[in-house]
Amino acid sequence: MTTSSLPILDRDLQSGDLTLKLAEIAEEAARLILPFWRSGTAVETKSDDSPVTQADRAAEALILERLAALYPGVQMVAEEAVAADGAPTQTDDWFWLIDPLDGTRGFVRGGEAFTVNIALIHEGYPVAGVVTAPASETTWRSDRPGGGALRRQYGAVHEGEAHAGAEWRPIAVRDRPQEGVALLSHSITDEEATRLAARHGCTHWQGTDSSLKFCLIAEGRFDAYPRTGPTSEWDTAAGQAVLEAAGGRVLAEDGQRFRYGKPRFLNGPFVAIGG
Template sequence: MTPIVSGDPAADLDSGALEATIADLAEEAGRVILPFWRNGVAVERKADDSPVTLADQRAEALILERLAALWPSVPAVAEEAMAAGGEGRVAAWWWLIDPLDGTRGFVEGKTAFTVNIALMRGDAPAAGVVSAPAIGRTWATRGGGAVARDDGGAWRTIAVRARPTRGSMLLSHSVKPEAAARLAAEHDCAAWEGTDSSLKFCLIAEGLHDLYPREGPTSEWDTAAGQAVLEAAGGQVLDKEKARLRYGKPGFLNGPFLAKGA
């Protein structure tokens, strides 16, 4: 039985109510998104020329409404609200939300798009969930570890794998072949592949790959939930100074980082 939500994020994190609830919520947001997928959804352009669809907007509205009702004292920083001119307030506890990470791929009919919800404690993720509606899989923090489930089934424990002699690397689809080859050589990886969204963190957390180096900018809502899951599975997300990637930075923007397993 899922513990009852008290409205206190610290208490609900300790009891397990928060992690269970946000996992269910991310999957519910995915069910809002799926009817728009491969269905000719209209695309608008934000000020930074990134795409947004009605699927992004409706999923974010659901998530924000539900979180505000359950934890009214916890402010939220969410991608579409920020794009619309939201202020974005950081507190002792706060949410970082990307209702549809990988919108470009979503519009193109690809499967690697996700719903990201992270609870932040100060400048670091305390809990997180990443749900991939098109493939029916969800990854989450749970009781100090990391878990995954398929199609709402039973949770299974996941963990990063021991690094093989020459690892496997994930990259954004936007990385050029020459840059990918350079990164593979730098990190002694025998193979690499491109995929979209926060899925990259989760595939490393499951022990299917070893590294995700990122050189270009990302927004904090792109990475927080994935970082929470990967760290809970035994991995790390390090900035260019090789320190843990932190949050609440100006503009909620990340610099280069390396997500890694063992």
């Protein structure tokens, strides 16, 4: 990191300006992605058998360019760059984790639950994060440290007329109801989903894709997201930042706060929980 970037980065983090800037970048990437959605865009298969499209690559290029201009020298770890060039062998104290299009499989199917994720990691933990859902034109972000979490709908209803929901509104997790509801990945069986939900005190569950699960818990609409299957760090970091800012937690199998900068940026099992 250049010596000039760290003071600016930390200043923006402490003031809350950082995630405002990240939201603008994520929403710009979302507008870039949308024309590819439900358009029959070509799909390639990466070495790990996951899909990638031109939308993933275009959005990542935009995000990397914008971040480098704002905070030159801060290490960037982004999904498609890692797929192309390999993962860094070590991380700096401060680094970005970027998933330009989380939920690509659902995006290719025409589903709506895909997101743009940008997170800032400091000494192993997410300290700022933004998640944008292009299909619903919705963004969630952490505020300054200790400042809570916020949500807005950034689209316009009519040309030249701002959407009433475009203002940032605070969100928070809910107290666990008597019959909690879990969010689960579509990649598991109904039997496993029922078992996982019950293990975390939830009598009902619903399947959905992408980091949207963290944000829906942060809004107080759901209660838990247990995950046993493999994920990458860029899949979870931004959502964790939003959820923790809203009063939730993301815990590893040992009950400790979920951390980042692990070998090959691969996650083990975790549970994201609300109140």
